[in-house]
Amino acid sequence: EALGNLKSLKILDISKNNLSWIPKSFIDLSSLEFCNFSQNSILMLPLDLETMPKLTHLLAAFNMIAELPENLYMLKSLQTLDVYENQISSVPKLLTEMILTRFDLAQNDITVTVFKDQTSPEVFEKYLALQETLRTWDGVLVENQKENYQLDISLFLGRNEFRTMRAAEKIQYQSKMSDLMNSDGDEEGEGVDFHGNVDDDYMENEIEGDEVPPDSQPIPDTEFEDWTNHLEPYSPPKLSYCHNLLRMDQESWWGSEQFCPADLHATPRNEKILKNWERDRQMRKMRHVGRWGRRQLPTLPLLKEGQFEDADSAADGFY
Secondary structure (H helix, E strand, C coil): CHHHHCCCCCEEECCCCCCCCCCHHHHHCCCCCEEECCCCCCCCCCCCHHHCCCCCEEECCCCCCCCCCCCHHHCCCCCEEECCCCCCCCCCCCHHHCCCCEEECCCCCCEHHHHHHHCCHHHHHHHHHHHHHHHCCCCCCHHHHHCCCCCCHHHHCCCCCCECCCHHHHHHHHHHHHHHHHCCCCCCCCCECCCCCECHHHHHCCCCCCCCCCCCCCCCHHHCCCHHHHCCCCCCCCCCCCCCHHHHHHCCCCCCCCCCCCCCCCCCCCHHHHHHHHHHHHHHHHHHHHHHCCCCCCCCCCCCCCCCHHHHHHHHHHC
16 A cells, blocks of 8 residues: 555556456556556556546556446546456447557457447548557657666557457357357257268168168167276376385485484394394303203302301411
């Protein structure tokens, strides 16, 4: 909404973006002269454009605008109006009162017949001159040169004329063609396609009356396969990398996004080495305990009664 505070802004080019709306403060740009909204996704122009007294050039081609502001004809300063390839369905109100030098309304939801019905054939001829002027415009303006701004004139190249069919009529036509293509042929004559051409194969194989040839026996229903019930969507084989989970220490580390929470894997224990260690331990244990093997040694008393009496007597005699 702070866009309206740019009171000195004269040129605004926000083309080739993905904008879908224009802020309300846009109409507060009182000094704006050139505005380029082309190649966005804008759905609607500001309703009060007529309140911008200096707006001279408005480019809004290749958008999704459905209608132009009702009072656009009151913007007397407007000279260039480009709304090519939008979704506009009606000619601007009081178009003849607008002082335009360049105008392009083609490739909207308006056909030549609709344009003439809403205006007149004379107005349409004048419009074609304005359209040609816009498409051959070099984009050079004195105001833009002062601001070192250059318009990309490729925006005006390769454009088409008015559509021959409105969107609603096109949808209805496509629906009819779809129904015609999907019809079972009951409404058409036998042996005739929907273009009215006679099927030669049908005429050659046509059998008079209701006689059934002997070699064409009816096929039992049991021989038909219901492909619609057993048909599964095709899914190509998925190629995946198989990790060696027993030796993850040999896997290459590719960063913090690796599936395993551990950043590095230690070398796993070798089961054969562990068995050898256990066997050696048992052998050392058997050599230590002798013939008892794994049995515990018998417990013997450490001291016997009267074991040191002779030593005590000898000591008394010495003293």
